[in-house]
Amino acid sequence: MTIIQDIQARELLDSRGQAILECEVTLECGALGRAVAPVGVPKEMRDGDERRFGGRGVGLSLSHVRDLISTPLRGMDGLNQVGVDRALGNLDSIGGNSSFGVSLAACHAAALALEIPLCRYLGGLRGSRLPDPIVTLCRSSSGSRFGEFLAMSRKTGMRFKDKLRMLSEFSQGLLREFENRGVRFNQGFEGIDVLDVMDCDILDSMRAASEYCGYSLESDVAFGLARPLPLDMTTVESRSEGLQELLKEYPITYVELDWVKDEIASLSEALKGILVCGVSSSCNGRVVEMSSATTVTELLGKCDEVRCGGRKLVFSACGACGCDDSSASELSIAVGAEHVRFGSLFRSENVLKYNQLLRLEEMIS
Structure with a gap:
């Protein structure tokens, strides 16, 4: 029931009108976790295409989530956060924003599946x-x-x-x-x-x-x-x-x-x-x-x-x-x-x- 079924991402705008990455992780039980990747994470990836957002777009990160991250993580247990994050760490050149966005979205999905707040899921007592x-x-x-x-x-x-x-x-x-x-x-x-x-x-x-x-x-x-x-x-x-x-x-x-x-x-x-x-x-x-x-x-x-x-x-x-x-x-x-x-x-x-x-x-x- 908590197996990762699907991973998606989209390009949104932040409060300054700049592009940011939002990731979604869906479990077999239907729980859908959604999270925005923080700006400035280590190894953050931006497109560099001056025609879009002055080179600050996240199109590459979108493709990495869909093409490089989704396949190896699909089928993993969404409650195994350490395993999910270890799998993300083993992927080369996916960008820190893609990695953190998916990791946090998986946490949200797991907390929803267990019907507890994220702070309790990650922090326990x-x-x-x-x-x-x-x-x-x-x-x-x-x-x-x-x-x-x-x-x-x-x-x-x-x-x-x-x-x-x-x-x-x-x-x-x-x-x-x-x-x-x-x-x-x-x-x-x-x-x-x-x-x-x-x-x-x-x-x-x-x-x-x-x-x-x-x-x-x-x-x-x-x-x-x-x-x-x-x-x-x-x-x-x-x-x-x-x-x-x-x-x-x-x-x-x-x-x-x-x-x-x-x-x-x-x-x-x-x-x-x-x-x-x-x-x-x-x-x-x-x-x-x-x-x-x-x-x-x-x-x-x-x-x-x-x-x-x-x-x-x-x-x-x-x-x-x-x-x-x-x-x-x-x-x-x-x-x-x-x-x-x-x-x-x-x-x-x-x-x-x-x-x-x-x-x-x-x-x-």
Whole structure:
């Protein structure tokens, strides 16, 4: 009943009008799993034909799903996810988007066949706790030492829906504060983009917005920073000193740093009590992107590696699937992530992932 009967794929559009790949896996019992391949997966395959989508079409991936993937996977047990993913890994030059799309679609089909949510199918008992949201408030392309400014709830024991409501109100309050201060901003692909504004001015606006919303920076909300300036735009000494200044002045509890081990270790005192995410072993957290693997099994393995290493797991799907696919919400629960990063609350493709977590909270509780 759970034997893979058919595999199909189609070319869709994401929220930017760019081509993306959607895959379908159908089991003998009639269960049909559907998933969109994340943008930016390893070995992602694009057509290169400038006459279609400026060379970014996925026609080759479509043909690979139908011609190279469908035949060897047809007849396999859809509940054998490891076996399905191993078979995908043994196929040469099929493209990471084709591989991950089919792998995730097979997961959806299997969960439907068993009549359980995807988070429970992949996560078992682990798939019963919702991660805490870290929301992107705004992005800066110039004038600041960090490219992303984030917010998160300090509340423990609060339901996900209340934390999300708090951050939504905070986001709206920041818009109002930018307007009052005459800050130049626009609605970009990833939310609010501010232009030529110093990071201190952005953080001051965030502080004022929290006061306007009636939230305490000691007990209700906290700030986060991501995407620090690369070394070709600053120096090691300058960016270390700049971060220390911000940590002293503002209630920052989360930082993403792609710095080397020694540089982070030199700030150990300033970073005490802060969740620092990066690849360095000096970091106490790690961000795992949904688009960082070519199969679901590989993605689960990356997440397990972080957790087994004693670090906090932040599951991210910022810009990974700019369309109406909320698989990332279920995956974030399945991998047992402590935090989730889906971007801002100003884009529908981000909001639908947060909304799916609201539905899952009702189901789990």
